[in-house]
Amino acid sequence: MSIEPRKALAKLKPYLPGKSKKEIEEQTGRSDILRASFNETPLGPSPRALRAIREFLPDIHLYPEGSYKSLRAKLAKLWGREAENFIIGDGTDEVITLLAQTFVNPGDEVIIGEPTFGAYRLGVAIQGGVIVPAPLLKFQYDLEVFLNAVSGRTRLLYLCNPNNPTGAYIDKKSLEAFLNRLPGHVLVVLDEAYADYAEAEDFPPGNDYLDRYNIIVLRTFSKMYGLAGLRIGYGLANRGIIYNLNRVREPFNVNQLAAVAAEAVLDDSEYLELSRQTNRQGKTYLYRRLTEMGLNFSATEANFIWLEIGADSKQLVADMLAEGITVRGGYAFNNPEWIRYTISRQEENERFVRTLEIVLSRYKAASRT
Amino acid sequence: MSIEPRKALAKLKPYLPGKSKKEIEEQTGRSDILRASFNETPLGPSPRALRAIREFLPDIHLYPEGSYKSLRAKLAKLWGREAENFIIGDGTDEVITLLAQTFVNPGDEVIIGEPTFGAYRLGVAIQGGVIVPAPLLKFQYDLEVFLNAVSGRTRLLYLCNPNNPTGAYIDKKSLEAFLNRLPGHVLVVLDEAYADYAEAEDFPPGNDYLDRYNIIVLRTFSKMYGLAGLRIGYGLANRGIIYNLNRVREPFNVNQLAAVAAEAVLDDSEYLELSRQTNRQGKTYLYRRLTEMGLNFSATEANFIWLEIGADSKQLVADMLAEGITVRGGYAFNNPEWIRYTISRQEENERFVRTLEIVLSRYKAASRT
Numbered sequence: 001m002s003i004e005p006r007k008a009l010a011k012l013k014p015y016l017p018g019k020s021k022k023e024i025e026e027q028t029g030r031s032d033i034l035r036a037s038f039n040e041t042p043l044g045p046s047p048r049a050l051r052a053i054r055e056f057l058p059d060i061h062l063y064p065e066g067s068y069k070s071l072r073a074k075l076a077k078l079w080g081r082e083a084e085n086f087i088i089g090d091g092t093d094e095v096i097t098l099l100a101q102t103f104v105n106p107g108d109e110v111i112i113g114e115p116t117f118g119a120y121r122l123g124v125a126i127q128g129g130v131i132v133p134a135p136l137l138k139f140q141y142d143l144e145v146f147l148n149a150v151s152g153r154t155r156l157l158y159l160c161n162p163n164n165p166t167g168a169y170i171d172k173k174s175l176e177a178f179l180n181r182l183p184g185h186v187l188v189v190l191d192e193a194y195a196d197y198a199e200a201e202d203f204p205p206g207n208d209y210l211d212r213y214n215i216i217v218l219r220t221f222s223k224m225y226g227l228a229g230l231r232i233g234y235g236l237a238n239r240g241i242i243y244n245l246n247r248v249r250e251p252f253n254v255n256q257l258a259a260v261a262a263e264a265v266l267d268d269s270e271y272l273e274l275s276r277q278t279n280r281q282g283k284t285y286l287y288r289r290l291t292e293m294g295l296n297f298s299a300t301e302a303n304f305i306w307l308e309i310g311a312d313s314k315q316l317v318a319d320m321l322a323e324g325i326t327v328r329g330g331y332a333f334n335n336p337e338w339i340r341y342t343i344s345r346q347e348e349n350e351r352f353v354r355t356l357e358i359v360l361s362r363y364k365a366a367s368r369t
Numbered sequence: 370m371s372i373e374p375r376k377a378l379a380k381l382k383p384y385l386p387g388k389s390k391k392e393i394e395e396q397t398g399r400s401d402i403l404r405a406s407f408n409e410t411p412l413g414p415s416p417r418a419l420r421a422i423r424e425f426l427p428d429i430h431l432y433p434e435g436s437y438k439s440l441r442a443k444l445a446k447l448w449g450r451e452a453e454n455f456i457i458g459d460g461t462d463e464v465i466t467l468l469a470q471t472f473v474n475p476g477d478e479v480i481i482g483e484p485t486f487g488a489y490r491l492g493v494a495i496q497g498g499v500i501v502p503a504p505l506l507k508f509q510y511d512l513e514v515f516l517n518a519v520s521g522r523t524r525l526l527y528l529c530n531p532n533n534p535t536g537a538y539i540d541k542k543s544l545e546a547f548l549n550r551l552p553g554h555v556l557v558v559l560d561e562a563y564a565d566y567a568e569a570e571d572f573p574p575g576n577d578y579l580d581r582y583n584i585i586v587l588r589t590f591s592k593m594y595g596l597a598g599l600r601i602g603y604g605l606a607n608r609g610i611i612y613n614l615n616r617v618r619e620p621f622n623v624n625q626l627a628a629v630a631a632e633a634v635l636d637d638s639e640y641l642e643l644s645r646q647t648n649r650q651g652k653t654y655l656y657r658r659l660t661e662m663g664l665n666f667s668a669t670e671a672n673f674i675w676l677e678i679g680a681d682s683k684q685l686v687a688d689m690l691a692e693g694i695t696v697r698g699g700y701a702f703n704n705p706e707w708i709r710y711t712i713s714r715q716e717e718n719e720r721f722v723r724t725l726e727i728v729l730s731r732y733k734a735a736s737r738t
Contacts, residue, residue, distance in 0.1 A: 061596065066387070094459075
């Protein structure tokens with residue numbers, strides 16, 4: 001009476017989800033939780049998105065328009081492309097899975113940075129592919145490492161730009177030199193989940209390279225667009241790549257409320273600009289205060305900051321939680337003495353810094369005794 | 370500059386979605402479209418679901434609680450099971466894909482009825498599995514055919530109960546005899562998408578058999594529960610099967626509005642009862658009228674009726690659409706002279722019958738000249 005799973009799955013463990021806002025409120029007995037562990041926007045949802053959802057509610061008993069035509073047309077306009085250059089996913093996570101299903105056979109290799117976003121690995125593992133790690137150097141991309149990792153069996157190569165959890169980015173010159181040297185059998189997956197926050201002048205949007213290289217750009221509505229709970233993201237690539245991904249996409253893979261909300265946020269320039277401003281202000285403040293505290297941190301082009309706490313991050317995550325603040329522990333990225341903090345609103349950033357100072361000073365006092 | 374997909378995908382074509390409500394309104398210039406091609410509820414969404422969604426809207430910028438704990442707990446209570454017996458999917462379609470990813474290696478066999486729901490095939494094809502067809506006999510299940518199709522390489526066997534598109538069901542005695550004879554290496558997937566509508570006294574809910582046999586029951590919120598646009602369904606099985614499916618499930622695979630809406634509909638007994646009543650009334654009416662018209666149809670335990678029109682269903686679908694009614698053509702199920710009509714509200718069913726009479730009489734007149 002037991003049915004064995006495929007052998008390729010032997011090492012895969014089910015994902016253990018973090019606690020929900022409600023659960024954390026119950027656990028801590030607080031209602032003032034500052035959630036800074038998921039890189040969500042601190043602004044709440046876009047008012048335009050909410051309006052679009054409310055208007056669509058009477059039709060939620062109907063199946064979605066399964067090609068998400070209207071949203072793709074809007075994205076095409078935004079990027080100067082055509083609707084056929086886009087695939088909409090149940091979060092970018094689904095597009096990542098579709099990429100593995102489409103291109104990775106057992107034994108094929110996929111090059112993935114370290115540390116980086118964990119989700120790139122799942123799809124590859126399911127397909128029986130081989131993950132080839134490419135370490136970042138001092139949390140920065142050195143694309144030489146990625147080039148050296150390429151073999152005849154390499155199918156995909158993931159670049160998260162800016163990188164999660166480090167905030168580092170690949171500049172235009174480095175990316176172009178890399179693309180010119182990369183063998184033509186490798187598909188570059190340029191995950192731009194955080195690119196909306198990038199301000200560096202030499203930050204290179206992947207869209208500029210689609211015509212000359214094998215690239216798919218991944219974008220999400222979960223961060224600056226404020227729709228993480230609705231699960232929607234997309235891939236942008238040449239038609240051939242999109243066509244092949246559509247072979248494995250389920251019809252109706254994305255819920256219709258996400259699609260109408262995404263369209264609405266694309267028009268909400270006021271909301272998006274406020275997001276950029278808030279992040280810019282927070283970054284300036286945090287750079288200054290963390291420097292004053294003598295903490296080591298990585299420069300960021302994203303909406304989070306990666307910093308060295310010189311203590312066990314598991315302990316710090318627990319101690320910050322007791323004060324009502326959730327941060328992401330670096331142990332999850334094999335850097336146990338670092339944490340990732342989501343840049344929030346000014347008063348929230350101040351609370352974070354104040355609380356971090358108190359918690360770290362407790363550690364110092366304890367180590368002195 | 371081209372990246373080849375896996376060879377296993379060579380025969381897969383992207384899904385061509387049907388037109389949305391809005392597109393059909395534009396195409397026909399009508400606002401009175403009767404949409405009877407997707408087996409959606411004719412009642413619109415549950416008021417309780419709408420309320421739950423509205424209340425949750427301020428939090429849609431936050432990632433979902435990725436284990437859908439609260440919904441699973443509610444389902445556990447409903448079915449007399451535990452939360453660990455459930456996996457929540459981005460529609461039942463996703464659970465179907467996860468099943469193939471978890472259990473089907475290249476060359477493994479999956480037995481699928483004919484005609485039946487088309488989505489069972491996609492996941493199997495992606496995995497390089499072999500689809501073994503098991504024809505229904507006069508649109509009824511003969512499980513002998515399924516037993517004869519079993520080989521040493523069979524991994525999954527799909528039973529859609531009641532069956533889409535025929536409405537036929539497998540009775541308790543037949544199912545039990547079948548389960549007792551089925552070899553232990555085969556996992557039975559009992560798709561109960563339409564079981565909420567079943568009224569036959571000997572209809573066997575799959576939940577009764579989970580402890581003794583290798584079964585996973587699939588249920589959806591897209592039909593009677595009125596949430597097709599939100600994409601949510603679930604699998605119900607023993608813990609071992611659910612654990613293995615969770616190995617390949619993406620974190621946050623289901624949007625949070627779907628999860629809160631699903632919980633709310635589970636409590637909306639008034640709405641569900643109205644759905645059952647409406648369907649019962651519609652069935653009685655349609656049985657009578659279609660018989661009067663001399664049309665051949667299949668008895669149904671679902672919310673649709675499968676009927677023989679004695680004409681090309683592609684043509685009929687177009688002619689009905691011109692009158693503002695969408696039905697599903699049997700050509701999509703290799704039965705070109707049949708159609709599937711979603712049982713709707715009384716006045717809508719009357720309109721369907723009236724329109725069908727007119728369209729069919731035109732065909733008769735044309736064949737006489």
